[in-house]
Amino acid sequence: MSVLARSVGNAFRNKVRTAAVVAVLAVAIGLALAMLVANQAVGAKVQELNASVGTVLTVNPAGGQGFEGGGEPLTAEQAASAASVPNVTSVVGTSSLRLRNGAEAAAQTAAGTQAGPGGGQGGPAGQNATTLTTSLTAAIDAGTLGGRNQAANGTTGTTTAQPVRSLPITATGIGAEVDTTGKALVITAGTGLGDYTAESANALLGTSLAEKNNLAIGSTFTINDQTFTVAGLFDSGTTFGNNALYLTLPTAQTVAELPGELSSMIVTVDSMENLEAAKTALESALGTDKADVTQGQNLESAVSSLGSVKNISFIAFLAALGTAGLIILLIMVMLVRERSREIGVLKAIGAPNRTIGLQFVLEALVLVAMGSAVGAAVASFASGGIASALISTNTTTTAATTGRGAAMAGAAGGVGMPGGGAGFPGGTGGPLGGASQLLTSVTASASPGVIAAGIAAVFGVAIIGALVPALLTARIRPIEVLRGE
Structure with a gap:
């Protein structure tokens, strides 16, 4: 054997x-x-x-971030200065807008409530001179937290009967196919917006927002009476992130009537080793009194x-x-x-x-x-x-x-x-x-x-x-x- x-x-x-x-x-x-x-x-x-985010720096107006704070908006000239900093491979400008459903905004205004933080201006850090309205309905119900947070922004008038509060929708104009952390957008249906440096009547919608409004590829909606076509759907991985839409940067600036202004800049550095040096160079080039440069929110902890x-x-x-x-x-x-x-x-x-x-x-x-x-x-x-x-x-x-x-x-x-x-x-x-x-x-x-x-x-x-x-x-x-x- x-x-x-x-x-x-x-x-x-x-x-x-x-x-x-x-x-x-x-x-x-x-x-x-x-x-x-x-x-x-x-x-x-x-x-x-x-x-994806380890070599990304975020530049915000000094004293401002997102829809809060103050300071002066960033400009296209500052984006050009950032792009010339050694070891910087790309600079993507963004313009953030807050949108309210037109019917709901009118009802809230009639009831004496504000359309959004900052006295009804509805824009990030007071950037928009007027409220931006849309035919879209937010995909997230306000709930207890939404009602409480919006009430904390203050109300006007003495009415006792208040309409149901609704959450705003975030619209972001971007200069490239990336989200607010610098990662490529995960498009689940349709296509991107093509040339992100040119005005376009197309938009990318979060999957939750599209589902809430029964929209598909080729459907249309309005922002300030301007019609946009859904070119693609994206999935950010979170409910809050999917209650949003993306436009090309020039389109967002035109809609908001704020040409050349940026809410933030996403700066990509060529390597992790050069990240700290690039951050210091950016602060020097832009001025610490003009811009806040931050390194991937708590990325080191993650x-x-x-x-x-x-x-x-x-x-x-x-x-x-x-x-x-x-x-x-x-x-x-x-x-x-x-x-x-x-x-x-x-x-x-x-x-x-x-x-x-x-x-x-x-x-x-x-x-x-x-x-x-x-x-x-x-x-x-x-x-x-x-x-x-x-x-x-x-x-x-x-x-x-x-x-x-x-x-x-x-x-x-x-x-x-x-x-x-x-x-x-x-x-x-x-x-x-x-x-x-x-x-x-x-x-x-x-x-x-x-x-x-x-x-x-x-x-x-x-x-x-x-x-x-x-x-x-x-x-x-x-x-x-x-x-x-």
Whole structure:
């Protein structure tokens, strides 16, 4: 009988024990593979964070951010100055507008309520001279938070019957196909706006906003009686972010009657290493009294949190791998002791040590192969949940720490939270800023390459675990083994 056939037969000699061993190995191997998949997914997400928002700087008017604060608006000349700063690869200007449904705005005005913060001007930081109205209805109900926040902006008149409050819709004019964090827009249907440096009657709508208004590609709506066509739909990943629309930058400036003015600038630097130097150069070129230059809202905290998850998952992978190896070692020690007489007989008839060692290694690999098959199936289902649990735990810790700092900043006169309680102005959405959405959107996919690498590591540990007891016993002389019987 060949060594391979004898090894396979030995693996199934005791079927109950074999099933138990395979089950235990499947749990250990499955956990190891799930942790390896989570580690690879988090590593890829860290690279994505660094590539997408890690080299992005945001420039706001000094003293202003989003729809809050004061100061003077940015200009096209300042955008040109920013573009000339060393290591800056692109500068994308934005013009943010707040839109109110025309019928609802009229009802609120008639009832003596303001159309928006700042005495009904409806524009970011008072940029718009008049309220911008639209035929669109906001995709988010005001609810308790929306009513409370808008009431805090003040009311006029003494009426007692107030109409139902509605939330504003954010319209952003952009000079390239990017969102407010500098990432490319995720267009789910239709196309982009083509030339973002030219006026256009097309618009991109958030999926929630389009669904609320029963709009599809080719549908039309109005802003200040100007008709726009839906060219595409985008998904920002959040309900608040999808209650928005994008226009080309010149179009937004024309609609708002604010030619050449910018609400903010998204500046991309060529590498993470040059980010701090570029930030300093931008502050010098634009003037700290004219512009505030900020570095990806709390990106460092987000990346640090993901880094912790990556380290934890790798350590857990090594621990699970070591556990699998220990299980194999103990099983093979037991099997070798059970078959010491068999080993003595094999040596007595001239079997070399490598043949005896190979027999037990092959038997261990048969058990590991079955455990790996079950473990891979377990990992494919469990890796996503494990990654989410690890990230959720670390995100909660980071958010709590960062949130305390944000609360202190707010108490010291920081930026408020307009609208329906959606989060911080400028689209940050919470303590971790724009990076929070990316941080929590890690997708753990059990790719064949990662699974194969994990199984290869398990097989390597199995070989060592099986060889050690087999070779130690095989080195003993046949007469000593048989005498022990």
